[in-house]
Amino acid sequence: MPKTKLIQHIKNITIKGNRNAGDAPRDRGGKSAVARCGELGSALEHAARAEKHDLLASLGSSTDGITSAEATRRLEQNGHNSPSERRRLPLALRLAASFVSPFTLILAALAAVSLYTNVILAAPGDEDPSTCVIIAVMVAISGVLRFVQEDRGLAAAESLRKLVTTTCCVVRAGEPEREVPFSELVIGDVVRLAAGDLVPADARVIEAKDLFLNQAALTGESEPVEKTADPCPAAVPSRALTVGDCGNIVFTGTSVVSGSARAVVVATGDDTYVGRVMGACRERPAQTSFDAGVASVSRVLVAFMLVMCPVVFVLNGLTKGDWLSALLFSVSVAVGITPQMLPVIVTTCLARGAREMARHEVIVKDLAAIQNLGAMDVLCCDKTGTLTEDRVILERHINVEGRPDDRVLRHAYLVSHFQTGLRNLIDEAIIGRYESIAEKDRGLAGVASRYRRVDEVPFDFERRRMSVVIEDERGKSQMVTKGAVREVLAACSYVELAEGVRPLDGGLRTRLLARAEDLGARGMRTIAVAQKTNPRPVGAFGPEDERDMVFMGYLAFLDPPKQSAAEAIERLTKAGVSVRVVTGDAEGVAACVCRTVGIRVEGVLLGPEVDALDDAALAARAEETQLFARLSPLQKARVVRALRAAGHVVGFMGDGINDAAAMRAADVGVSVDTAVDVAKESAQVILTRKDLSVLVRGVREGRRTYANTIKYIKATASSNFGNVLSVLVASAFLPFLPMSALQLLLLGLAYTVACAALPWDNVEEAFLASPRTWDARSIVRFMLWMGPLSSVFDIVTYAAMFFVVAPTAAGGPWGALGPATAAAFVAVFHTGWFVESMWTQTLVLFALRGERVLASEGRPARTLAAVAVLGVAALTALPWTPGASEALGLAPLPAAFWPLLATCAAGYLLLVGLVKRLYLRRFDSLL
Numbered sequence: 001m002p003k004t005k006l007i008q009h010i011k012n013i014t015i016k017g018n019r020n021a022g023d024a025p026r027d028r029g030g031k032s033a034v035a036r037c038g039e040l041g042s043a044l045e046h047a048a049r050a051e052k053h054d055l056l057a058s059l060g061s062s063t064d065g066i067t068s069a070e071a072t073r074r075l076e077q078n079g080h081n082s083p084s085e086r087r088r089l090p091l092a093l094r095l096a097a098s099f100v101s102p103f104t105l106i107l108a109a110l111a112a113v114s115l116y117t118n119v120i121l122a123a124p125g126d127e128d129p130s131t132c133v134i135i136a137v138m139v140a141i142s143g144v145l146r147f148v149q150e151d152r153g154l155a156a157a158e159s160l161r162k163l164v165t166t167t168c169c170v171v172r173a174g175e176p177e178r179e180v181p182f183s184e185l186v187i188g189d190v191v192r193l194a195a196g197d198l199v200p201a202d203a204r205v206i207e208a209k210d211l212f213l214n215q216a217a218l219t220g221e222s223e224p225v226e227k228t229a230d231p232c233p234a235a236v237p238s239r240a241l242t243v244g245d246c247g248n249i250v251f252t253g254t255s256v257v258s259g260s261a262r263a264v265v266v267a268t269g270d271d272t273y274v275g276r277v278m279g280a281c282r283e284r285p286a287q288t289s290f291d292a293g294v295a296s297v298s299r300v301l302v303a304f305m306l307v308m309c310p311v312v313f314v315l316n317g318l319t320k321g322d323w324l325s326a327l328l329f330s331v332s333v334a335v336g337i338t339p340q341m342l343p344v345i346v347t348t349c350l351a352r353g354a355r356e357m358a359r360h361e362v363i364v365k366d367l368a369a370i371q372n373l374g375a376m377d378v379l380c381c382d383k384t385g386t387l388t389e390d391r392v393i394l395e396r397h398i399n400v401e402g403r404p405d406d407r408v409l410r411h412a413y414l415v416s417h418f419q420t421g422l423r424n425l426i427d428e429a430i431i432g433r434y435e436s437i438a439e440k441d442r443g444l445a446g447v448a449s450r451y452r453r454v455d456e457v458p459f460d461f462e463r464r465r466m467s468v469v470i471e472d473e474r475g476k477s478q479m480v481t482k483g484a485v486r487e488v489l490a491a492c493s494y495v496e497l498a499e500g501v502r503p504l505d506g507g508l509r510t511r512l513l514a515r516a517e518d519l520g521a522r523g524m525r526t527i528a529v530a531q532k533t534n535p536r537p538v539g540a541f542g543p544e545d546e547r548d549m550v551f552m553g554y555l556a557f558l559d560p561p562k563q564s565a566a567e568a569i570e571r572l573t574k575a576g577v578s579v580r581v582v583t584g585d586a587e588g589v590a591a592c593v594c595r596t597v598g599i600r601v602e603g604v605l606l607g608p609e610v611d612a613l614d615d616a617a618l619a620a621r622a623e624e625t626q627l628f629a630r631l632s633p634l635q636k637a638r639v640v641r642a643l644r645a646a647g648h649v650v651g652f653m654g655d656g657i658n659d660a661a662a663m664r665a666a667d668v669g670v671s672v673d674t675a676v677d678v679a680k681e682s683a684q685v686i687l688t689r690k691d692l693s694v695l696v697r698g699v700r701e702g703r704r705t706y707a708n709t710i711k712y713i714k715a716t717a718s719s720n721f722g723n724v725l726s727v728l729v730a731s732a733f734l735p736f737l738p739m740s741a742l743q744l745l746l747l748g749l750a751y752t753v754a755c756a757a758l759p760w761d762n763v764e765e766a767f768l769a770s771p772r773t774w775d776a777r778s779i780v781r782f783m784l785w786m787g788p789l790s791s792v793f794d795i796v797t798y799a800a801m802f803f804v805v806a807p808t809a810a811g812g813p814w815g816a817l818g819p820a821t822a823a824a825f826v827a828v829f830h831t832g833w834f835v836e837s838m839w840t841q842t843l844v845l846f847a848l849r850g851e852r853v854l855a856s857e858g859r860p861a862r863t864l865a866a867v868a869v870l871g872v873a874a875l876t877a878l879p880w881t882p883g884a885s886e887a888l889g890l891a892p893l894p895a896a897f898w899p900l901l902a903t904c905a906a907g908y909l910l911l912v913g914l915v916k917r918l919y920l921r922r923f924d925s926l927l
């Protein structure tokens with residue numbers, strides 16, 4: 001039986017295809033995690049072993065499915081076919097969790113100390129709970145802020161996921177077939193599967209035609225497996241069945257590689273094999289390079305804290321003798337520099353970006369993809385629909401001589417009509433055209449009813465052709481093939497000329513190809529049609545039967561280039577993204593489309609050439625190639641990998657089964673809402689309209705989001721680093737703590753509140769103008785450059801406060817004061833540094849926001865400016881606020897302080913400006 005050969009053939013395609021595609025999460029043993037756990041369970045066992053009619057009966061279904069009413073009833077009874085959401089904690093618990101952080105815990109400790117000293121130990125009537133009240137307010141602000149940000153991040157991710165729905169074709173009794181969302185399937189539903197479909201629920205195959213599935217997600221096995229309608233053999237009666245035993249069950253999450261089928265749903269939602277296994281061992285999603293980078297920044301800061309805080313503790317304990325205060329202070333410093341809000345604010349930034357993008361028809365399935373979208377510098381896209389209108393119109397059907405010929409059209413129509421696999425726009429165009437001609441021409445009408453389908457060899461993108469075997473009323477059978485001209489020609493040994501059928505020789509082949517190339521050069525997608533009368537036995541046809549055929553003629557389609565494509569390509573090019581066309585179609589027509597939309601084609605690489613190059617050579621060639629044509633799905637993926645190896649961040653935009661592997665190989669896969677399931681599944685970004693201009697906006701929004709995220713990370717890292725340096729210097733030289741623990745925490749909180757407005761900030765045009773790659777090292781570098789700048793002014797403030805301002809307020813220099821005046825001295829000193837710190841930390845945020853923060857487009861967003869100005873004003877006014885002032889240990893400042901503050905602020909701005917210039921000269925970008 002030639003089927004073994006077909007299996008081998010499909011194996012060849014997909015083994016290569018999936019090896020690098022990263023289908024399944026693998027552990028080290030090479031098996032997927034899912035394979036480790038679990039057996040099938042009784043429902044699936046029964047479904048696999050039962051005779052098909054018994055099974056249908058036991059499910060209360062039939063080959064025509066259940067009725068819509070019954071489906072609705074079952075849906076209500078058994079629930080939706082979707083994995084239950086990771087159970088979210090109840091609101092109260094989530095809220096409570098937001099209040100438990102190192103920040104609030106140290107505040108609680110401070111409150112306890114204050115309660116003890118100011119209330120419990122205080123003389124009756126002298127109790128002062130104001131510090132506790134202030135702390136309570138701070139805890140509330142921090143907790144609520146955290147809760148709101150985290151919850152919104154989660155909600156955004158969830159609502160985005162809901163925007164991308166996948167549907168499948170369901171057969172319901174007495175109704176035409178229709179598409180329903182996966183979630184609405186119920187047990188007993190009969191679904192139709194075709195190449196490119198994801199399996200929506202666990203189902204038993206009841207009818208199959210050359211059905212091959214990719215089960216890599218389940219078993220880690222990348223070779224496609226054939227599925228049939230036969231009951232599981234009784235050969236394994238004694239033990240429980242495994243996934244591998246089930247030649248007749250299609251599992252949720254696997255996908256159809258080729259062929260077609262009808263299957264009856266036997267398990268949905270959490271009851272599916274994957275649902276149960278996932279419930280048992282839920283896996284964390286893999287960390288992206290962005291997450292890893294954010295984590296590494298956190299780690300650097302935490303390591304820094306672990307070294308610095310003991311030093312601060314010991315230094316202060318030794319020099320001041322008060323070990324409890326020293327402890328509280330150093331722990332507060334620790335809390336201040338560990339960026340606990342960093343992951344939360346990063347998520348908020350990304351979630352806001354994702355929401356903004358969704359408004360612009362770009363849905364981000366995976367938040368980290370936003371950064372990759374902004375970093376992308378090469379975009380590979382397919383041709384149909386992206387560059388063209390996606391309105392394929394059959395323009396000509398001609399014979400070998402170039403004359404219009406209805407026989408050519410009729411044969412193509414028979415293939416499109418009778419094949420059950422992938423039906424695309426080409427087939428739609430053929431069927432549409434044929435039927436409109438048949439309406440006028442009686443001779444052509446009803447041709448489909450005069451034939452019967454005997455067999456078919458489904459389309460795949462390696463062979464690039466498809467065949468059906470049909471039999472007419474008189475029992476004469478014939479095989480008809482249509483597909484890419486070269487591929488059909490390769491299957492032909494004869495040609496139909498006006499004078500009759502002739503054997504094909506080299507000269508004739510060249511002529512036949514030349515005609516196709518001529519059509520392609522005029523912008524027409526061309527396919528060829530061939531046929532032969534076929535004596536082979538029924539049911540035994542495979543790709544190897546596509547030989548010795550008779551070449552009949554051509555069909556030429558017009559798929560006009562999109563108006564908007566040229567402008568979008570120009571804008572992408574300006575934004576530093578080079579657009580390359582990667583297509584399975586012939587080079588002639590692709591080059592013609594490229595010319596029309598303004599892609600300068602200087603290098604072309606064809607599928608067979610790609611195969612002949614090794615990885616290094618391909619990387620070098622790919623660099624200077626704008627058009628890749630006649631590529632198989634695997635070659636598309638290889639081209640993407642080669643471009644990545646050459647150092648590019650590569651995006652791939654496509655919508656077909658043949659694009660899935662390439663999309664997975666790319667840094668960011670882009671697809672459309674209308675794409676086939678596997679393509680949508682492989683993409684991280686889904687456009688709701690297939691148009692390059694949508695993507696242009698997505699790229700800009702991606703860069704904007706990334707800018708605000710990185711801005712926050714860098715400013716915070718620098719600000720924290722600077723603070724630790726200042727604290728260290730102060731601890732070594734001052735006879736008292738430079739600031740109270742509570743003041744330190746309040747400053748931290750004020751900073752966090754200001755940063756919460758960062759996701760809405762404006763971004764400089766210069767930043768949006770070129771791709772931005774993520775580089776964790778640049779953060780540490782930035783921190784080392786910028787952090788110490790604020791310390792310089794902190795130290796200036798210490799000196800001025802210690803020698804000038806505090807002595808004026810307290811009535812004498814430090815050494816000459818009694819205990820009461822010394823306390824006043826310390827309070828004034830603390831207040832001075834507190835206010836100065838608030839000013840510099842806000843200035844850090846503003847000065848480091850961009851390269852030219854005073855230019856109009858670089859101006860801060862109003863919300864950010866308002867929050868910051870309010871924060872600075874409020875904290876500066878605190879020393880004069882009765883109640884709060886005492887509770888926080890602050891004191892009104894003398895007039896001498898203001899010139900100091902002005903000098904520090906102005907000096908800081910000047911110094912930052914200077915250092916930024918030096919920094920930009922050394923490294924090409926600030927953020």
Ligand SMILES: Nc1ncnc2c1ncn2[C@@H]1O[C@H](COP(=O)(O)OP(=O)(O)OP(=O)(O)O)[C@@H](O)[C@H]1O
Binds near residue numbers: 585656
């Ligand atoms: N329905 C069909 N019938 C016959 N041949 C087909 C059909 N669909 C595709 N082909 C052949 O396979 C080739 C590759 O398919 P297609 O052009 O869709 O690839 P692609 O890489 O997705 O291209 P694009 O960049 O235009 O999306 C086509 O050029 C055509 O010759």
Ligand SMILES: [Mg+2]
Binds near residue numbers: 383654655656
């Ligand atoms: Mg395509």
